[in-house]
Amino acid sequence: MVNGALYLVAIGLGAAFLLGILPDRRELSYKITLTSLSLMALIAASYVWSFAQNGVLPEQIYTAGSRPPFAINLRVGMAEAVLSLLISLSGLFSALYMRDSLLKQGRRAMAVLLVFVMALCGIVFTRDMFNLFVFSELSVISTGGLVLLSHDSRALGAGFKYLMVSQLLSILLLIGIIFAYHATGTLNIDGMAEARLNTLVGGSLSFFLMFVVIVAELKPFPANGWGLDIYESAHPAFSALFSAASGAAMLFAADKLLLIGGTQWLGIATAIGLFTFIGSNIFALVQENDRRLLGYSSVAQLGLILAVIGQRDLLGDHYHYIAGGILLAHAVSKAGFFWLSGFIEERNLGAWASLRGHSPLIFAFVTFIALLTGLPPFPGFYAKWDLLMMLASEGRFWVLGLILLGALIEAAYLFRWFGYIIKRDIEDEVKPSLLSHPFKVDVVFSAVIAAWSLAYIWGAISQHGNLLHSIPLLFALGFVLIDTLPVKIKNSIAIAGMILWFIYQYPSYDALQVIFSSIILLGGALILLAGYHEKGSRPGFYPAAMLMFAGLIMLIVAQGSFDFFAAWETLTVGSYFLILRGKKSEPHALSYIVFSLGGAFLILAGFAIAAQGTVNFQLKALADVASPYAAWVFLLLAIGFMTKTAAVGVHIWLPGAHAEAETDVSPMVSGILLKAGLFGLFVLLMNMGKQQLYGVELSHVLLWIGAISALLGNLMAIFQEDAKRLLAYSSIGQMGYAVFGMAMMNQLGWLMALMFVINHFIYKSLLFLSIGGVAKRTGTREMYRMGGLITLMPLSFIAVLIGIIAVSGVPPLSGFGGRWIFYNAIMTTEYRLPMVLIFLSGPIAFLYLFRLIHTIFLGQLKDEFRQIREAPFWILLPQMVFVAALLIFAVVPGLVLRRVDAYLAPFFASQSGGLNWEGLTISSDFGYWSPVSIMIIIAAIFASLFAWLVFVNRKAQKVKQFNIAFSAERPYRPETTHFAWNFFAPYRKALGFLTQPFVTRFWESLTNFLHGGAEFSRRFYTGNGQTYAIHLLGFVVAIYLLWVGMTGGRL
């Protein structure tokens, strides 16, 4: 479209003027406003379309019939087109959203809005420095006007602060411009760049002034109190516009300016950007006001993008893809958040709980969080991936690390906020009256649609393939659409889908993948059977669960690091939503997501360093990573994977998350999800093998971590009163075994680890289900409040009995097979000390396992439980299947393990020590194991013992329940009267020092430090506009000193 940019500007302005001529009928004026905003968006869209179709060169638009630099010129390329589309669309939607306010204020307000949008587009289009100043002044003044649309009387003060700061900025900018003109003889931005302004006398200083002003417009931390006040007090629709559109326009201005500045300024831009990104995010951590929090988050995002702009020298062709992805993600999500905030009456995060019950709005919120934090499949994900890959390839590790740190903090407060929505009490039962603003809901959903469209577009033009073409992911997302259907239907669809996918994919799996995929798909389907027990529609469960399963199944087939990481993030997010569903799981889900994302970022960093710029870095290529980096890559990836296996040190999220989850969720997250971490470690060790860092053998370190996890996990489990928490701690120990086995780096060790994968899945799912069933019936998870349930819940009893036999590794069940392989494996290695720990933790497992039977099912039945029934059928059914599976696996372990052993053999071709599989007997260098005969022997022993017991007990005397006596002690708490309470008190005296929560304390003091620091230093924002202006001046001087310090003030 020739001269489209001019028409766009002219339409905006013309409509604003036209409103003054037409009769003052507000409906009419409003229609004109909407029409012209749509026209502007249409022009921008047609630009985008034509660039996308034809890839034509940027259009140069000359005014006044003269060439630049003598007359002002505009330029429209793809970037300009996209930004102007963003600006005009957010203007249009905000105008729709503000309908009531605009109609009330009349045509003047509409005119100001039109000029605002027009001015921002002008900032984007213009290539003339002074023209940029004019347009930015226009945007400043119209901001000053639009702030007043707010119902909040404090907006007035905010607007004045903003104007004060803007005055200061425009003074500095004008001085900069005129001296830049004096130095170069042109006002054209490209002309200044060509004249190399920086190298001219007085030029670098004038550039400094222009640059620092434009950067200051981005509200750099901490000189940004004025901007935050606007976010907090303005009309939410204007805040949306201010965050999305103004921010985008000023960023583009900064981008243009950096064309002039050259490379030395890129570093400064990066530094300012990163400082802002991290500082603002830390401050946001302690914000309770929702809009101010969004303000901090906006500022942080602008900082991040400024940092990306500062890295443009290495991003090359991908610069627009990356910066644009992050920018659009920020703009759309922030606009969406602000629009959503209009539904909330009170201005604190907890009040957002009133969104609950409006699942579409919750879906919108989730979309915005995912979009903002750059989770797959949104543009920020692709962009951050590419960005970090490139940063790592150039060795800019500091930038990489800081970006990830900031992103983690950001995710922490956003997900915490989401936790509030799902879990906080609604103070009064007044729900937002959505029906009274149907169009506002539409506006919010336009942002949701934009978000998913962007996700699709970014996927389509990425070099890694489109994640939205992945069938498992689409299948999971489909459940969002059918979320209102009854649970029975959804459950059937889910189970059928998983089984069909397994059948369909089975031929393409190798042995390792078969094991994991059967656990994920078949095992998952089995656990899902328990879902039939639920009534109603169980909103939100299926999208979350299916997202987790989709991530898992994508993970095990991933070949490239990108797919692997995308799957990893998907399963993390899905499982987070799943865990959050538990009654009291808000804090645990939060710590889960923070640790998981932290781990994920370490993995990302590891891949980035390993790839060294290779596009589509394959997991297999991990084997070829060269020396200085290899050990670090190994370290990063290993720690990242171990956050998922909850190795000691990063385990504190697990007990709460698993214990508080719903009955059928616990087995999913414990039995299945933990295996993702093990799978990652498998992939890592398979490809990278042994690595040394500063002479330390890293697999040796893993060995120690595994051993300590096993010991401490088990130790902590024995002191638990809560049955599910006990099982959760036991998982930490079990995962420790598996890590230990893998870290031995020999065939038997790995075989044992895989054995553990299968075993742990079966018995942990079994136990969590049966204990969950018991807890469901009794209404408590505290073991001392139960007892004597054996007669009421015989099937659950059998399940638990079989389960603990399997876990403890005594014959005849499969746990023993695991142990047997395990001991064989240990014999082959030389690490004696960790071996002692592992041996030690074996008996400890007995101590807690037997309590499950002893305390829950044996002993006296409590009065209040006399009437309870067996666990529900649908919860029992999978348990029985698991019991059968355990028995089968116990008799013929070779069915699976043989294939795996063969699969593993090539990795250890140089070592001896595989197993021999002859018939039903397995033999190693140290002995043999014949499952069938063991089973027969044990059965015989059991039968004879049982017969003897029956015989001996013929004459046993039944005792009345209250036939007990106290020795005149009065218990100070009722539970202390229960025989099973604090059962292992003596052991606590002996070993308790090992279970002191050192790790928990460490992480707690870290978060306290962050919170306290932010709480203290945010007093810096005094609220006084004058102080803010001083801050800004301080910022200018500080950057000046920084620059002089770096370069001596001259080039």
Next chain:
Amino acid sequence: MNNILIGIAILLAISMIGAAVVAIRVKRPAIAILAAGMISLFASILFLFLAAPDVAMTEAAIGSGLTTFLFFFVLGRVRGDEHD
């Protein structure tokens, strides 16, 4: 001739700076506004010396004239808060 002009210019400059100091130090806002208007007026004379008649006219009409009146309109409205 030129020297005389420069002399006058320096005089103007000094009185502008003096007026500026008065404007930010004086207690009564009305005087501050007048002082600011005077600075503008002197500036427009200086613009004439700098061979910028267009600017001089604008500064005189808008910068010193209209702005001062705007200030006084508002000052009349917020009377009672003169002494901060």
Next chain:
Amino acid sequence: MTRRFFVVLLLLGLIAIFANLLFNYAMDSELNQTARYYAKHTATDIGAANIVTAIIVTYRGLDTLGEVTVLFLTASIIGLVLARSKNKAQADAQPTQRSNQHKTRPFPSGELLTTGSDLLVPLILLLGAYVFINGHLTPGGGFQGGAILASAALLLLLTNPSRHFSHQLISKVESTSGLIFIVLGILGIFFAGGFLDNRLLPTGTLGSIFSAGIIPVIYSFIGLKVGAEFTSMMINLAETEKKQEKNK
């Protein structure tokens, strides 16, 4: 006190920047490339004797469009804000109105002043019009002329504070001029070299009143617009003041 100390400290930093700029400044002895182009081509291409006007209206016409928009915006926002407080003042004033009725015209102006201003106003308006119509020939133009127009309104306002001005009319003048400005600019795209190109009309002979293409036309509308905008700002401020006095 600490605030002053900090401010002085920071201003010292600013002084360092400014001093650096000042000492590195060297006056040009030749026109730079941009100025040279204007000096050479304005007379032939644009036909305006006043090169500053040529730059403002044509070469950097987009800036000027923005500039009048700034005034438009300010006037709109002032109207917006003050309309709100006017409504509020009226609402507040309702109950006490009766007791205040005798104060509605506190300072009746003298006869001489009224007559004098009635005589002066047409003259001032004429002067304003002269200034913007001749903007392409002599110093002055739309902005200066507009300000002069507004001073006529100011005079009326001062002599008779309760005079009623038609907001409707002012707003129509303002908006129509703005629209015409834009339309002329767009016509430039089709019938001349580009947006705001002045050669929609012949450039004429340098120095005559009918020269420089549509510059005089545009500048006149700018003058009207600026005049209307300033007038509207002042009236809005003045009217609220009246309301406030009534309120007291």
Next chain:
Amino acid sequence: MSWVALTTGFILILIGLYGALTNRNILRIIVSFSIANTGVNLIIVAVGYMASRTAPILDKTVAPTEALERIIDPLPQALVLTAIVIGVGVTALMLTYAFKLYEVKGTLDISSYKELKW
């Protein structure tokens, strides 16, 4: 000449900013900013000034052909015109704000508008 104007301009800016950042009365903050703006205008014009040349207006004294040698740079003057008008716009807007703030709270002390913070 331009040195005089430049120096004056810079000093006016500094004085204006000092006033704007230390005075607590909003009205006087605005006055201070307008002084600083005048300083900026002076600087812009002074930067474009060239000794022993005349205003960029072609008339009997300056023929179009000799414009190249006789006139000073017209561009900064055009910029200043814009800057002045924008300046007055912003000033008027700030004044309106002052007005409204006073109406709401009855004071012009900037330190009493701190409801929004942290």
